[in-house]
Amino acid sequence: MYDFSPFIDSINSFFTSNFSPFWASVLLMLLLGVAILAFYAVLGLYLVYAERKICARMQNRIGPNRVGPLGLFQTIADLIKLLLKELIYIRNADGFLFNIAPFIVIVASIMAIGSIPFAKGLQAIDLNIGVLYILAISSMGVIGVLIAGWASNSKYSVIGAMRSGAQVISYELSVGLSLLCMIVFAGSMQLSDIITSQQDGWWLFKGHIPAFIAFVIYLIAGTAETNRGPFDLAEAESELTAGFHTEYSGIKFAFFFLAEYMNMFIIAAVATTIFLGGWLPFHIYNFTAFNTVMDYIPPVFWFFGKTAFIIYVMMWFKWTFPRLRIDQLLALEWKYLLPINLLNLVLISFLTLMKWHF
Amino acid sequence: MTREELTAFVLEQVPDMKAGTNKQFPECIVNAEQINPLAKALKENAITKMDYLFCETAADRKDGFHMVYHLTSSVHKHNLMLKVILTDKVNPSIPTVSDVWHAAEFYEREIFDLFGIRFENHPNLKRIFLEDDWIGYPLRKDYKDDFILER
Amino acid sequence: MEETLVDIDFKEKEEYIINMGPQHPSTHGVLRFETCLQGEKVKYIIPHCGYIHRGIEKMSESLTYPQLLHLTDRMDYLSAHINNEAVALCVENAMEVEVSDRVKYIRTILAELSRIASHQLWWSAFGMDLGALTTFFYGLRDREKILDIFEETTGSRLIQSFITPGGLMADIHPNFQRRVKEFITYFRKKLPEYDQLLTGNVIFRERTMGIGYMSKEDAIDFAVTGPSGRGSGFQCDVRKIAPYSAYPFVQFNEITYTEGDTYHRYLVRMKEMWESLNILEQLVDNIPQGEIMLNLKAIKAPKGEYYQRVETARGELGVYIVSDGAPSPARIKYRSPNFSNLFIINKISANHKIADLVAISGSLDLVIPDIDR
Numbered sequence: 001m002y003d004f005s006p007f008i009d010s011i012n013s014f015f016t017s018n019f020s021p022f023w024a025s026v027l028l029m030l031l032l033g034v035a036i037l038a039f040y041a042v043l044g045l046y047l048v049y050a051e052r053k054i055c056a057r058m059q060n061r062i063g064p065n066r067v068g069p070l071g072l073f074q075t076i077a078d079l080i081k082l083l084l085k086e087l088i089y090i091r092n093a094d095g096f097l098f099n100i101a102p103f104i105v106i107v108a109s110i111m112a113i114g115s116i117p118f119a120k121g122l123q124a125i126d127l128n129i130g131v132l133y134i135l136a137i138s139s140m141g142v143i144g145v146l147i148a149g150w151a152s153n154s155k156y157s158v159i160g161a162m163r164s165g166a167q168v169i170s171y172e173l174s175v176g177l178s179l180l181c182m183i184v185f186a187g188s189m190q191l192s193d194i195i196t197s198q199q200d201g202w203w204l205f206k207g208h209i210p211a212f213i214a215f216v217i218y219l220i221a222g223t224a225e226t227n228r229g230p231f232d233l234a235e236a237e238s239e240l241t242a243g244f245h246t247e248y249s250g251i252k253f254a255f256f257f258l259a260e261y262m263n264m265f266i267i268a269a270v271a272t273t274i275f276l277g278g279w280l281p282f283h284i285y286n287f288t289a290f291n292t293v294m295d296y297i298p299p300v301f302w303f304f305g306k307t308a309f310i311i312y313v314m315m316w317f318k319w320t321f322p323r324l325r326i327d328q329l330l331a332l333e334w335k336y337l338l339p340i341n342l343l344n345l346v347l348i349s350f351l352t353l354m355k356w357h358f
Numbered sequence: 359m360t361r362e363e364l365t366a367f368v369l370e371q372v373p374d375m376k377a378g379t380n381k382q383f384p385e386c387i388v389n390a391e392q393i394n395p396l397a398k399a400l401k402e403n404a405i406t407k408m409d410y411l412f413c414e415t416a417a418d419r420k421d422g423f424h425m426v427y428h429l430t431s432s433v434h435k436h437n438l439m440l441k442v443i444l445t446d447k448v449n450p451s452i453p454t455v456s457d458v459w460h461a462a463e464f465y466e467r468e469i470f471d472l473f474g475i476r477f478e479n480h481p482n483l484k485r486i487f488l489e490d491d492w493i494g495y496p497l498r499k500d501y502k503d504d505f506i507l508e509r
Numbered sequence: 510m511e512e513t514l515v516d517i518d519f520k521e522k523e524e525y526i527i528n529m530g531p532q533h534p535s536t537h538g539v540l541r542f543e544t545c546l547q548g549e550k551v552k553y554i555i556p557h558c559g560y561i562h563r564g565i566e567k568m569s570e571s572l573t574y575p576q577l578l579h580l581t582d583r584m585d586y587l588s589a590h591i592n593n594e595a596v597a598l599c600v601e602n603a604m605e606v607e608v609s610d611r612v613k614y615i616r617t618i619l620a621e622l623s624r625i626a627s628h629q630l631w632w633s634a635f636g637m638d639l640g641a642l643t644t645f646f647y648g649l650r651d652r653e654k655i656l657d658i659f660e661e662t663t664g665s666r667l668i669q670s671f672i673t674p675g676g677l678m679a680d681i682h683p684n685f686q687r688r689v690k691e692f693i694t695y696f697r698k699k700l701p702e703y704d705q706l707l708t709g710n711v712i713f714r715e716r717t718m719g720i721g722y723m724s725k726e727d728a729i730d731f732a733v734t735g736p737s738g739r740g741s742g743f744q745c746d747v748r749k750i751a752p753y754s755a756y757p758f759v760q761f762n763e764i765t766y767t768e769g770d771t772y773h774r775y776l777v778r779m780k781e782m783w784e785s786l787n788i789l790e791q792l793v794d795n796i797p798q799g800e801i802m803l804n805l806k807a808i809k810a811p812k813g814e815y816y817q818r819v820e821t822a823r824g825e826l827g828v829y830i831v832s833d834g835a836p837s838p839a840r841i842k843y844r845s846p847n848f849s850n851l852f853i854i855n856k857i858s859a860n861h862k863i864a865d866l867v868a869i870s871g872s873l874d875l876v877i878p879d880i881d882r
Binding site for chain 1: 525526527533534535546549636637638639640641642643645646647650706707710712713715716862863864865866867
């Protein structure tokens with residue numbers, strides 16, 4: 001009932017009817033870019049705010065409460081401070097790579113946002129290989145991290161970047177495999193198709209225990225891929241001061257910082273889309289009254305609610321667990337998650353083949 | 359072991375040992391060249407087993423530098439205090455005991471840093487607190503520098 | 510002036526050397542570990558200290574005993590009461606006077622409270638070292654209660670200079686006993702929370718078990734005392750070996766483990782908090798009446814040499830006074846526990862990962878001003 005496609009189509013037809021095809025596409029891209037950037041900045045800032053509030057609650061603190069009501073404008077003030085700060089140039093650093101690294105990281109996360117369906121029709125590009133696209137783009141960020149670590153000419157940074165490289169390459173496998181499990185169920189890589197296939201129930205519930213295993217593995221591996229605690233070895237504060245972004249200051253540091261939060265959002269959004277039915281409301285089988293009430297809640301709320309829940313779980317991890325060591329981290333992936341995942345994939349293929357899922 | 363037995367043991371090892379006047383610990387005053395063999399004997403002998411050197415320090419006195427070793431045994435729980443008087447106040451030197459107790463390596467570096475007492479055969483004798491180019495040894499009574507406040 | 514050593518080593522041996530400290534989050538102070546790495550593995554560590562060397566021993570030679578007492582707070586600032594007590598006891602021994610039982614009881618209560626406070630701060634920071642950031646606030650929340658008790662009685666929170674030669678600066682506050690008892694019941698409830706948050710965590714156990722093994726022989730040889738030494742089975746608790754103040758009147762256990770790894774050094778401190786609560790419980794209701802300050806004409810040690818050992822939260826603190834009979838000592842030496850505990854780090858963290866180095870140095874519980882004095 002909340003379909004955004006007529007609205008999107010009307011904007012589309014407005015541009016195509018008033019401009020030549022070339023200018024129409026340029027203007028559309030511009031509009032989309034501005035919209036995504038604004039969304040990105042606001043969401044990033046409020047994720048930072050949310051993290052600070054949540055961790056404060058977990059630590060018997062109040063958290064930001066001075067700037068604006070409940071400290072709502074604290075992160076905006078912080079961003080302004082970071083914007084005005086001096087960009088420190090590191091002697092003997094590789095200037096070009098040093099400057100370009102934060103942009104690679106942030107561009108990768110902006111590009112991934114483009115293909116996430118927020119509601120029916122509310123999606124910048126609905127690629128037919130959406131899942132693959134997101135996996136490919138989001139793992140590009142690690143190139144930026146590696147460049148940042150190498151170009152900073154700092155020993156802490158190099159160690160941090162190398163850790164990050166090893167970590168992302170390993171955990172990318174688990175993320176990919178656990179998503180592949182669900183693709184086998186859904187039979188499509190297009191994100192909108194995957195959501196449509198969950199009309200009668202989310203894959204987390206329809207897919208028996210294997211889907212649940214895949215979901216847990218995806219959460220663990222996704223947390224590791226975003227370099228967040230307990231897998232924050234790349235910036236391991238107590239060992240490497242700040243890891244790969246030790247030498248960055250001002251807005252370039254803010255880029256890394258924002259990108260970390262947006263990567264977390266992307267991981268949560270993909271989990272929502274693939275495991276939790278995206279923007280679809282929560283339905284209980286044959287309980288029509290309840291289902292109708294749920295249908296009245298707009299899909300955007302459903303999407304952000306589910307995403308927020310997963311983000312909350314990831315923050316919960318971070319603020320209660322100690323950090324893993326690098327060898328334990330790699331052992332966890334290669335010795336446990338990967339074999340379980342492969343087995344799980346076989347099991348799910350078998351289930352799908354026999355049509356034993358709901 | 360009692361106070362008397364410990365002093366007798368040290369006397370057996372070092373015949374020209376002089377007993378000190380300390381009331382708290384049995385105190386034995388020995389010569390500089392005897393300290394290392396005596397330390398080895400005290401540590402390795404089963405009846406003394408002085409395996410824990412809990413304090414090693416020096417003091418600048420009128421008759422020279424007093425090197426003081428406080429020993430105890432983790433097995434027998436008896437204490438002993440060894441003292442060496444170094445009469446050379448300009449270039450004092452004494453054999454190290456860091457080969458007997460590892461802890462002494464760092465106590466001795468501290469003593470070298472602040473008193474300028476050289477430890478022969480010490481594996482890594484260099485300043486520990488002060489900068490390498492510091493002039494003088496601050497805990498000596500005749501130490502002077504521009505920043506010292508006279509009372 | 511030599512060239513910087515680091516550069517020469519780097520060029521000649523092609524070693525990868527990073528500096529942990531002097532400004533680094535893991536060293537909790539201005540201590541520098543020159544760490545040689547091979548990949549993630551630590552090859553050797555050279556500790557460099559002296560960044561906060563203030564010459565307390567030299568300064569003390571020109572101060573009277575009640576004056577130099579105030580410098581001892583600044584060594585191991587987390588065991589300030591215990592440092593004061595060491596000097597006070599040493600001077601009292603020298604003067605051959607004995608304080609009243611009331612003073613002994615109050616001194617011991619204050620010492621045990623500061624031991625708990627110190628272990629709480631250590632626990633908080635140890636969690637931080639391992640990346641569990643929430644522990645810091647749990648520990649500080651409870652430490653605040655102790656600091657409030659200190660503030661009410663002594664007037665300050667961190668460095669109190671409350672215990673002096675001859676007794677105490679003042680009598681305890683009327684609320685003192687009630688608040689200590691409240692704290693005992695409060696903290697008994699909160700300590701299991703610490704275990705739930707960190708001790709039982711599977712990542713924490715993986716990170717600490719079997720890491721940084723120190724044998725009993727090594728602990729004795731390097732003179733590693735306190736909880737770090739007791740984690741290796743070295744029975745070095747001065748409260749048991751040479752009881753002082755009110756310790757002869759109380760029942761408590763010396764916590765020792767024989768495993769000697771980081772996890773057991775951690776356990777020793779956790780158990781010690783329970784023991785300290787027991788000691789407090791035995792003492793707090795039974796504080797006898799008596800003089801708070803002895804009527805001493807002049808505080809000066811007679812000619813001679815005196816040594817006093819006490820157990821701080823980190824190990825054995827020795828005070829060695831050489832006196833000529835003057836109001837100030839001819840030589841005062843502090844045998845600080847952290848100085849001896851520090852240098853074993855090269856031996857126990859070689860061939861471990863760089864993350865383990867942080868865990869190991871955290872488990873030794875170093876307070877840097879006490880190393881440098």
